[in-house]
Amino acid sequence: MTARWNESRIRELVQRLEDFRRSCRVTTLAEEQETSRSPFRLLVACVISLRTKDEVTAEASRRLFEIAPTPNHLAELEEKQIAGAIYPAGFYNTKAAQLKQIGRIIRDDFDDEVPASEADLLSMPGVGRKTANLVLGLGFGIPAICVDTHVHRISNRLGFVSTNTPEQTERALMEVLPRDLWVPINDLLVTFGQNRCHPTSPRCTNCQLEDLCPRIGVTRSR
Numbered sequence: 001m002t003a004r005w006n007e008s009r010i011r012e013l014v015q016r017l018e019d020f021r022r023s024c025r026v027t028t029l030a031e032e033q034e035t036s037r038s039p040f041r042l043l044v045a046c047v048i049s050l051r052t053k054d055e056v057t058a059e060a061s062r063r064l065f066e067i068a069p070t071p072n073h074l075a076e077l078e079e080k081q082i083a084g085a086i087y088p089a090g091f092y093n094t095k096a097a098q099l100k101q102i103g104r105i106i107r108d109d110f111d112d113e114v115p116a117s118e119a120d121l122l123s124m125p126g127v128g129r130k131t132a133n134l135v136l137g138l139g140f141g142i143p144a145i146c147v148d149t150h151v152h153r154i155s156n157r158l159g160f161v162s163t164n165t166p167e168q169t170e171r172a173l174m175e176v177l178p179r180d181l182w183v184p185i186n187d188l189l190v191t192f193g194q195n196r197c198h199p200t201s202p203r204c205t206n207c208q209l210e211d212l213c214p215r216i217g218v219t220r221s222r
């Protein structure tokens, strides 16, 4: 653990992030987990969410689950039906092909159950470490840190880590964060990134973390 971020400061920061989250719209993936508690739906929504705005992910996921509530339904759909349901999610045609394959793999290779294994999840098309760790953590309660663009960016600004890639950030955060925070840190930082600590011009004035944050790498802010 770095000298600056000892455990009590990290827990203070997390407490403030939790307070902030209560004032915000719940993210699509967190809502999916809280309402359905289905690793399948979480996996599908996460694939749809890549390079896609959260509001678009929510609507695209809702439309797709209406016609594909199970892996078998997903496998049986035509790719163009899937693409039509998830449009305008980013790369909707590519994701449609991936999602059909994912449905088939879960149905045929894993007895209709999403596997609770990182290697098995990573073997599916369109599933990288971010998605695999999200499904392991939120879907199965297995400690894993899901590092997306928000987690990578804010962890560096805060000085939790000093890294160049999400993969490096994941490894570094495993050293810094207490294990019980590995799963919840994703949603806390995603919500904070969407509403306060934006990529190009973070809203630093009156930020809830202002006195804790060294603002590393921030050149422009509001």
Ligand code: SF4
Residues within 6 Å of the ligand: 157, 196, 197, 198, 202, 203, 204, 207, 208, 209, 210, 213, 214, 215, 218, 221
């Ligand atoms: S002070 Fe600025 S850079 Fe630091 S967490 Fe807040 S918004 Fe982000």
